[in-house]
Amino acid sequence: MNQQKKRYLMYIAQNYSYAILRPLQALIRSKGGDVCWFLEGEEVSGKFLAKDENHLANIADVIAWQPDVVFVPGNVVPNFIPGLKVAVFHGFNSGKLNRKGREDHFEIRGCFDLFCTQGPDTTERFEHLAQQYKFFNVKQTGWPMLDPLFHPQIENPYINEKDDRATVLMCSTFSRNLTCAPHLFEHIKTLSQTGRWRWLVQFHPKMDPQIVEMYKGLESENLTFIETDNVIPVLQAADVMLCDTSSVLLMHLLQRKPVVTFKNQSPKPHLINITDAGDVESALEIALSRPESLMAEIEAYCQLIHPYTDGCSSLRVFDAANEMVSIGYQGLKPKPYNWLRQYKMRKKLGYWKF
Structure with missing residues (x-):
């Protein structure tokens, strides 16, 4: 044929x-x-x-x-x-x-x-x-x-050119044993209310509907809850990610952007992993500063999991x-x-x- x-x-x-x-x-x-x-x-x-x-x-x-x-x-x-x-x-x-x-x-x-x-x-x-x-x-x-x-979006609905704040993307898996969403809710609520950063929140489609509604209730000029079948533009719009053990964090890393994880199942040097919800803010501050040693670990890891950027x-x-x-x-x-x-x-x- x-x-x-x-x-x-x-x-x-x-x-x-x-x-x-x-x-x-x-x-x-x-x-x-x-x-x-x-x-x-x-x-x-x-x-x-x-x-x-x-x-x-x-x-x-x-x-x-x-x-x-x-x-x-x-x-x-x-x-x-x-x-x-x-x-x-x-x-x-x-x-x-x-x-x-x-x-x-x-x-x-x-x-x-x-x-x-x-x-x-x-x-x-x-x-x-x-x-x-x-x-x-x-x-x-x-x-x-x-x-x-690896091809910039001509029009990305999640980028606000008029807002110069750093953008934090929170993603979470749906597994009860692995999800960070219920454990970090109060801290994200407080951080979003300060207006220090712009927040995007996007969950796995199988996430518990009650948790989804909780986060939808946080929507404001500082936080946007996103439901989409295409996470690529969301990843491109973020400066740093807050996550758990969801595999989406690897896609974020491949942009050479840092990820903060909460109780990651397999913490490695290319991640900033925390086990105390109270450490979210300080961990995000470190991630946004893009320390040289962390960025070197991210680059090495990207070459291992997906060396292609063409x-x-x-x-x-x-x-x-x-x-x-x-x-x-x-x-x-x-x-x-x-x-x-x-x-x-x-x-x-x-x-x-x-």
Whole structure:
């Protein structure tokens, strides 16, 4: 099949996945490829689809469309749909452990033919796993979502040119054991009321609605609560981030901007980690001063997790997928069928044809 006529499916289950795959969609379209989206489950909304984005309503439509490549920013994808299954990840490795006590980022579920990794730290681990399992390939490409991060936004709604105060972005994960949001609320309330800094607050879409409402109640000329499917402009608008163990902090670091964390699960020298909520203000002051030693640690860490700043990761993912489509599955074992997982996915998607 002519490369320019290939069909590429964007298989997503969360609203934040739109922003992960849209730079890749733009690249594919520029190369003449066809793109369609499939939305799995109730946690992703079709209201975020743009007017010019093609949507396949059900798995039967997906199978009839016969995609050549399926890009997935999640953990699983059905093996009963056509196409090369490509994992592009929904975030960076932040060290989170799953219920089995294993690092979730490196869990092999037998769903993918190709893992497009973000940087040397994860590439090495996945290459070892590829040698162990022998049913998938690994290619270091960088992360498509970050392509726009390295291209300034022409119009950024979160930047106020008339306000010369430093901008603090607070982000938090939804996990009860890891979130900083309820623990820092009173301190952020007090700090925002002083007007010393401009605050932007943006949470994981699964955040407890009660916590969301608490922070929405703080909105003022000093604090803006943001709900969005694209965090890139928010990151670009901030000078420093206040966070916990959410992987979004890594995206902020990649701009060479400091991050203050509260009880981070894996504190490292590239972070300013605090364990006492009362230390938020002093930690932010240090971060905003950008000490030389901290900035050197940030630079070294960025080279490890995502060395690319050219905004061309989508192109590398595109090329890696097409190369594997061209050469096929040479040297690879068949993926495990995973009867139980595939049964659950058929049940969830309401598809029983074989």
